[in-house]
Amino acid sequence: MASVCCSPPPMPCRRPRKFSSGNRRIRCTTEERQALFRRIAPVYDNLNDLLSLGQHRVWKRMAVSWSGTRKGDCVLDLCCGSGDLAFLLSEKVGIDGKVIGLDFSREQLSIAMSRQRLRTKACYKNIEWIEGNALDLPFSTGYFDAITMGYGLRNVIDKEEAMKELLRVLRPGSKASVLDINKSTRPFTALFQEWMIDNVVVPVASGYGLKEEYTYLKSSIKEYLTGKELEQLAMAAGFSNAKFYEIAGGLMGNLVATH
Numbered sequence: 223m224a225s226v227c228c229s230p231p232p233m234p235c236r237r238p239r240k241f242s243s244g245n246r247r248i249r250c251t252t253e254e255r256q257a258l259f260r261r262i263a264p265v266y267d268n269l270n271d272l273l274s275l276g277q278h279r280v281w282k283r284m285a286v287s288w289s290g291t292r293k294g295d296c297v298l299d300l301c302c303g304s305g306d307l308a309f310l311l312s313e314k315v316g317i318d319g320k321v322i323g324l325d326f327s328r329e330q331l332s333i334a335m336s337r338q339r340l341r342t343k344a345c346y347k348n349i350e351w352i353e354g355n356a357l358d359l360p361f362s363t364g365y366f367d368a369i370t371m372g373y374g375l376r377n378v379i380d381k382e383e384a385m386k387e388l389l390r391v392l393r394p395g396s397k398a399s400v401l402d403i404n405k406s407t408r409p410f411t412a413l414f415q416e417w418m419i420d421n422v423v424v425p426v427a428s429g430y431g432l433k434e435e436y437t438y439l440k441s442s443i444k445e446y447l448t449g450k451e452l453e454q455l456a457m458a459a460g461f462s463n464a465k466f467y468e469i470a471g472g473l474m475g476n477l478v479a480t481h
């Protein structure tokens with residue numbers, strides 16, 4: 223039976239950071255990020271399907287493939303949300319493997335658990351859900367054979383610390399696959415992304431009362447790192463190799479970092 227096996231006390235606000243939203247400067251804390259993902263949880267999956275025309279499923283399959291996950295592995299899906307990547311990993315590792323999905327949003331985890339209950343394949347029993355912080359992982363050094371992180375790194379308030387934690391809990395020689403929206407250096411791609419967010423994503427999300435939450439997407443991409451910068455971040459954290467791949471015509475990107 224799946225469980226949220228860690229329920230730590232409310233997390234301390236580690237290194238609050240400023241991010242920009244239009245012209246405003248907002249002081250963002252861990253609690254505010256948690257609140258944002260709590261609010262979008264009920265519609266998160268539907269909006270991803272709708273706004274990406276189902277393409278996020280393809281991108282997630284690619285991320286799992288890049289993680290190098292194999293049958294029997296013990297793997298982590300960091301910032302797992304409602305569990306898409308964890309379910310894909312579960313199929314890869316099979317019944318002899320183990321998948322841990324970790325997220326700091328109880329609401330997202332509870333949706334992941336409901337989805338798990340509705341699935342009948344035996345392999346999905348190998349997933350365990352843990353409520354925790356990506357910046358302070360409750361695992362020992364070298365615990366995992368592979369890690370995926372889908373649309374998570376852009377949202378953590380301390381990306382350097384998150385990368386160090388990824389490295390710490392990975393077994394030497396294994397990989398972290400980090401999928402996210404690409405901060406493109408190509409003006410046309412960046413403009414197209416902005417146009418899509420302003421004219422499609424935010425108007426649709428507004429219909430669900432989530433205008434501010436999805437407007438945040440735009441500022442979070444601006445504040446994110448380019449592919450090259452992500453490679454540098456991983457190398458600075460101590461990974462031995464880091465390669466960034468653009469996908470979906472450069473709208474999305476996947477960092478593959480090897481311990």
Ligand SMILES: C/C(=C\Cc1cc(O)c2ccccc2c1O)CCC[C@H](C)CCC[C@H](C)CCCC(C)C
Nearest residue numbers: 270273274275277278373415418423435436439473
């Ligand atoms: C699955 C996707 C994003 C998940 C996601 C990530 C976040 O950081 C959020 C933060 C705040 C609110 C929501 C999210 C969130 O849902 C990626 C695809 C879904 C996007 C919402 C759509 C992005 C549009 C692209 C810029 C262009 C899509 C082109 C496509 C080929 C039609």
Ligand SMILES: C[S@@+](CC[C@H](N)C(=O)[O-])C[C@H]1O[C@@H](n2cnc3c(N)ncnc32)[C@H](O)[C@@H]1O
Nearest residue numbers: 259301302303325326327330355356372373377
């Ligand atoms: C955009 S969602 C991605 C969910 C899922 N990985 C997917 O691809 O659909 C980002 C997730 O990161 C989680 N998150 C953000 N910062 C976190 C942190 N410091 N620790 C744990 N989870 C975090 C949020 O709760 C949210 O569920």
